[in-house]
Amino acid sequence: MKKLIRQTYVLTSLLILILILLSACSSRQVKLDWQDTFTEPKTESKTGFFNVEAAIDTIEVNTLMDISAGRGEYQVIDPAGTVVLSGKLQAGDTLNETLPLIGIKGSWTFYIFIEDAVGKYHFTINVK
Secondary structure (H helix, E strand, C coil), X not given: CHHHHHHHHHHHHHHHHHHHHHHHCCCCEEEEEEEEEEEEEEEEEEEEEEEECCCCCEEXXXXXXXXXXXXXXXXXXXXXXXXXXXXXXXXCCEEEEEEEEECCCEEEEEEEEEEEEEEEEEEEEEEC
């Protein structure tokens, strides 16, 4: 009987410890983090993918794009192929915003294109 009580106590203590550790973890998952600074004209195209596990997830898109020469654009595309967020910048434009999107379960696409651009960008996509 003492052994059973001791085992129950140990298991309960472990369960409480696990719950404490899990509650301290952030619920935010960084799905994509791209950044670059370019002082010479640069042309590139990048495509990235991230997955949303549940339809109740919220996607947070943090965008910073500062173009002093050339042009740049980006798109966030949902699993159905719909462009849900996009932006186009020309020389002298700056974009710095954070936007929430309702997550649709499945594979999302992020696309960025810069042409003869000088400047910087930083895009972070989090799923909460």
